[in-house]
Amino acid sequence: MNETKKEQERVIILSVQVKSGDKFEFTESLSEIVSLCETAGLEVVETFVQPRDRADTKTYLGKGRIEEIVELKDREDIEFDVVIVNDELTTSQSKHLAEICGEKVIDRTQLILDIFAQRARSREGQLQVELAQNEYLLPRLAGHGISLSRLGGGIGTRGPGETKLETNRRHIRSRIHDIKGQLDEIKKHRSRYRENRKRNQVFQVALVGYTNAGKSSWFNQLTDSETYEENLLFATLDPKSKMLSINDGFQVLLSDTVGFIQHLPTHLVEAFSSTLEEAKYADVLIHVVDRSHPNYKGHIETVNELLKSLDMADIPVLTLLNKKDLVEKDLIEETFDTRYVSSRHPDDIKEVKAALSAFIKSLLVHYELSVSSDDGKTISQLKHETLVESVDFDETNEIYTVNGYASEDSGLVHRTAEKREKHDE
Template sequence: MERAILVGCELPKVSEEHFYYSMLELGNLAKTAQADVVGEVTQKRERIHPATFLGSGKLMEIAAFVEEMDVDVVLFNSELSATQVRNIAKVIDARILDRTQLILDIFAMRAKTREGKLQVALAQYQYLLPRLSGQGISLSRLGGGIGTRGPGETKLEMDRRHIRQKMVDIKKQLDVVVKHRERMTARRNDQDIFRFGLIGYTNAGKSTLFNRLSDAKTLEEDQLFATLDPTTRKLGFTQGYTALLTDTVGFIQDLPTTVVAAFRSTLEETANVDVLLHVVDCSNPDYVQHEQTVLGLLAELEMQHIPILTIYNKADKQLPYFIPTQPNYVQISALEPSSQAILKEHMLWEIKQIWQPYIVTIPVSDGHALYQYKQKTVVIEETFDEETESYQLKGYQARKETRK
């Protein structure tokens, strides 16, 4: 494990509490990336130093700490510019990484599907392109022979051209994957299947809930970004109806714009659902900020119009001062078996709010129609009339006009 120290700059516009939890989260990100955190250095400033991020005295202090503790990497709790990285590296003899690079590194570890790997590569290239810095004339293709006179093409220009070409190639491959998912989505729409999407702050317990509800085998870990690739599974209810449930990548505060842009196609898988299940860890002291981060990103992704059921998870460990902040919510612990039934009742209620009620009479001879109704609609009441030898079903079915 690489030895790392955390570095943060506390600005006047940020509360002490928010800054504390932000640094705590940086430490958790470092541990997820398999780093051994050996120290933390912070500084209060009126504004970020444009050239070195922190003051020169604080950088010297970090340099001494790095040498004394044999530190391999210094992790900054903000996004650094190329100039800042270059200037910091002149003082500190260790690798300099910012928060964005750390998140992208974890994403690269977690990506399993072809699409996930492509999206991570695209985000890394988008981050790297404006940060490429050449070393002047020494990198030019200049020599003393024929055909080598003139400015030539600098290594910096070659690198930029190479990266731009890579990005074009990746985008073409992603387009193919996205079109395939769109065909899958169109097929699901034709089947009138109700869709739920799990969203929430990273490590809120989405994958644990997903596994308990759908008998899936998604990775469950007490780490940030345990799930990166979206997974969709069938979700059965006691009445016989089957819906779809999608698990997605967790959100995080200050999620880099390059990451949001690269993962837009993945997150759009969740945009095509009927109800969002927003999982919140009610044992986390910073749960309100986590809620606001997720709701802010939903607005950025133009998904705020989708109905939301908030699931306050980890109720067995909830904070003594916890107060629900969302009007439509349920409080459970994903690890308790009884929670599944409670949550499914709330999910059925959500279906009934969106789908339309129906009453239908089916003759006993039409077993296929009876089977179809039980599979594709929510049947809440079933009676058999002996005189007419028919079944009367009451329930809820998809509103045809809302399907695209």
């Protein structure tokens, strides 16, 4: 039986370069939209950039420029199925562009949503995608015309269908309400898990960073997992967590999160807030940065701004300047809370675990406990639930002296100390 291979959709990219804007940031944004198209499985055939004081209120690029592009298509100088705009379009812009071009018009936000729709695997992720799609499309229904009538398959069509959108706004509002209810239930379920972990004194660490910085690679290396990793934007969408052992047994819960990106629409951040829920309640964040990227400093700023908007700016951060194997010159940028690493180097994996151990230790309080020689269970628990520095045995008294670090309210440390006091009485 012969299978018909699905042809790649051919796209052109339109982008306005605002004359008063930052040129480097614009170049970065343009490079990013090309990468987003690649991640979505699209073939970029041409990019059209127009310097302007601001985007045209009706046609985004000037009407004359759009007509030139259409003429190129009519002469068969270029062939394309979809127009991708490197901005968020208004309803009017989307409508007029679609009418002139005669093809689907997708803006940057729709492209990102489409990628999310492709990559969401968990029930929660799929609900979040649908919520963001519905919230994005609801205010844009009026006058969409050809841009909606052409949703016959491919990019931008993995969400709600045309008929449902155009004829039943009430259904969409009802669906948004329903999805939010389901996501609230998932949040409550996760909250109960978090409360249990808190009671059990589980230390939580979350990986955050710009998309494609290497978070999943580090998650896999640190936890011996096989999380999906690829050199694509938004390769990871669904949250994953796994126990990680450091410092001879101390257990921390490590979570991977969706990557951040510049100009991420507010409602999209809000829709995916529960994906970042694990990070929001972490004791420590590991900020993974692609140090080989020419705009790595801009990526750091974007992540920091988003963390601030999510009320996560006060969580202690250990920074990994990643992909040092792709940086030509040696750069010494290491400090107590910054490491220059590559997930491909085995020695760096040990280095990161040691750095994480030292970083966590700085947030805990020191303890010294005496444990009788026949109480191996307590020593094992201390190694598992606290950062144990040393265990020394006194043969004369047959007592172990355990030195380590734990949270100030560690139940295990308090119980062990009380048990010893009673024994000494």
